[in-house]
Amino acid sequence: MFGSLLLGIATLLGLIYAFLVSNFGHWRRRGVLEPRVLPLLGSFPNIVWPRQHFTMDMRDIYMRYRNSHSYVGCFLLRAPKLLVLEPRLVYEIYVSAFSHFEDNDVSKMVDIAKDRLVARNPFVLEGDEWRRQRAVFSTLLTNGRIRTTHAIMQRVCRDLCEFISRKSEGGTELDVIDLGLRFTGESLFDCVLGIQARTFSDNPLPVVRQNQEMSAENRGLAIAGAACGLFPNLPRRLRPKIFPHSHDRFFGAMISEALRLRRSKHQERNDFINHLLALQKEHDLSEEDMASHAMTFMFDGLDTTSNSVAHCLLLLARNPDCQQRLFEELQEISSGGDLPDLDALIDLPYLSACFNESLRIYPAGGWASKTCTKAYELKGSHHSEPLKLRPGDNIMVPIYALHNDPDFYPEPDVFRPERFMDGGLKNFKQRGIFLGFGNGPRQCVGMRLGLALAKAALAAILQRFEVLVSPRTQKGTEIDPKIFVGVHRGGIWLEFNPRTI
Structure with missing residues (x-):
């Protein structure tokens, strides 16, 4: 009896082991080097056992093989991924050969039948559908409509600075990740929905809490990621729901209420929600479609913009000379402390350089994953024969590693905004070594709005306050291994000293 039990356990363990390693060799059989890979853990063990952020595993592989290979074969748990190491090929995949990727x-991770709030989000759609929905969504983000939000941004920035003054009185340090979420939540709710979220008041809508449930505490996202890694060919209908039900209820109710109020008041304004209502008639959009288009702003902008603002403030606080230079640039166009005109703000060269340099050090996404949609021959400089990619092959781009490669960015840990001055941004993007907002036809659809919001927040804060690093903030630029989206380890705590204007 006991022997039969042991035999059964051994057989079961053998079957599990065989399953976990069954895909290993996928790339080797196609002539591609496979670095060391472990059962269950794959090529990026810290995704399961987070001692460091798993993008650091990608960086380690990148640094080991970048001078000898243009790409290597990796595994996300057991899902085969081609990790592209040569920047020229990265640009090719994003831009010149985009029609193949x-x-x-x-x-593949999202079942839009379960997660209806992203059913029209261009980022998660495939084939011709992403084109159709991006074309619809892009009409919401004209320069004219973004300009109409500037008055709202001015109001939100005043509230933000008053909140900082109130909460930092007596030298109290502030959690800047929380501060950034309050700012983006208030801005997006008012700009997109015409609703004031009251995030700087004592009775706010639970925007920050909802965001925490979606990102830091989202079990559905973790389960979906594990399912994709362990069962890469699992039918989409069997994928778990990613958005928490509380998220659906809260944002769904807010969007429905915003649409109801605007219809009842018959207001004609050149803003996002009015244009959504016009699109509903033109494209025969359902209420679900409308909610999904509105939610695209929230889904794509809350975390990314708030974290980018927080990281830029941290780096400026650590580099007082850069902070002073930026303050002087802001003073030149608005010496009275008011938020500059939006066009002037967007075009400020040093502000842009500071923001891009912070995105380099702390990219909003540390990696990207693309799917080959049409057969393509990838011709790497380090390989004698091109690699024949097939539809369905997955490509990983190690964004964090490219952004922190000392060959491209000497002293990569040093905050040096001058890198992005005088055409630096264009040069880095064309070389495939800067992907702050992605690149090519599928780069971030909300990039212009995100830049407008982030630059407004940074300008408003730096005009009113000198920003200092709190001793509570950890040194270095290490990313927190326990948070899926890249955030400075241990959080960002800063002090704000009022300036005399």
Whole structure:
């Protein structure tokens, strides 16, 4: 009896082991080097056992093989991924050969039948559908409509600075990740929905809490990621729901209420929600479609913009000379402390350089994953024969590693905004070594709005306050291994000293 039990356990363990390693060799059989890979853990063990952020595993592989290979074969748990190491090929995949790599791999993780709030989000759609929905969504983000939000941004920035003054009185340090979420939540709710979220008041809508449930505490996202890694060919209908039900209820109710109020008041304004209502008639959009288009702003902008603002403030606080130079640039166009005109703000060269340099050090996404949609021959400089990619092959781009490669960015840990001055941004993007907002036809659809919001927040804060690093903030630029989206380890705590204007 006991022997039979042991035999059964051994057989079961053998079957599990065989399953976990069954895909290993996928790339080797196609002539591609496979670095060391472990059962269950794959090529990026810290995704399961987070001693460091798993993008650091990608960086380690990148640094080990970048001078000898243009790409290597890796495994996300047991899902085969081609990790592209040569920047020229990265640009090729994003831009010049885009028609062969149109889909984002995240689309395989999301079942839009379960997660209706992203059913029209271009980022998660495939094939011709992403084109149709991006075309619809892009009409919401004209320069004219973004300009109409500037008055709202001015109001939100005043509230933000008053909140900082109130909460930092007596030298109290502030959690800047929380501060950034309050700012982006208030801005997006008012700009997109015409609703004031009251995030700087004592009775706010639970925007920050909802965001925490979606990102830091989202079990559905973790389960979906594990399912994709362990069962890469699992039918989409069997994928778990990613958005928490509380998220659906809260944002769904807010969007429905915003649409109801605007219809009842018959207001004609050149803003996002009015244009959504016009699009509903033109494209025969359902209420679900409308909610999903509105939610695209929230889904794509809350975390990314708030974290980018927080990281830029941290780096400026650590580099007082850069902070002073930026303050002087802001004073030149608005010496009275008011938020500059939006066009002037967007075009400020040193502000842009500071923001891009912070995105380099702390990219909003440390990696990207693309899917080959049409057969393509990838011709790496380090390989004698091209690699024949097939539809369905997955490509990983190690964004964090490219952004922190000392060959491209000497002293990569040093905050040096001058890198992005005088055409630096264009040069880095064309070389495939800067992907702060992605690149090519599928770069971030909300980039212009995100830049407008982030630059407004940074300008408003730095005009009113000198920003200092709190001793509570950890040194270095290490990313927190326990948070999926890249955030400075241990949080960002800063002090704000009022300036005399």
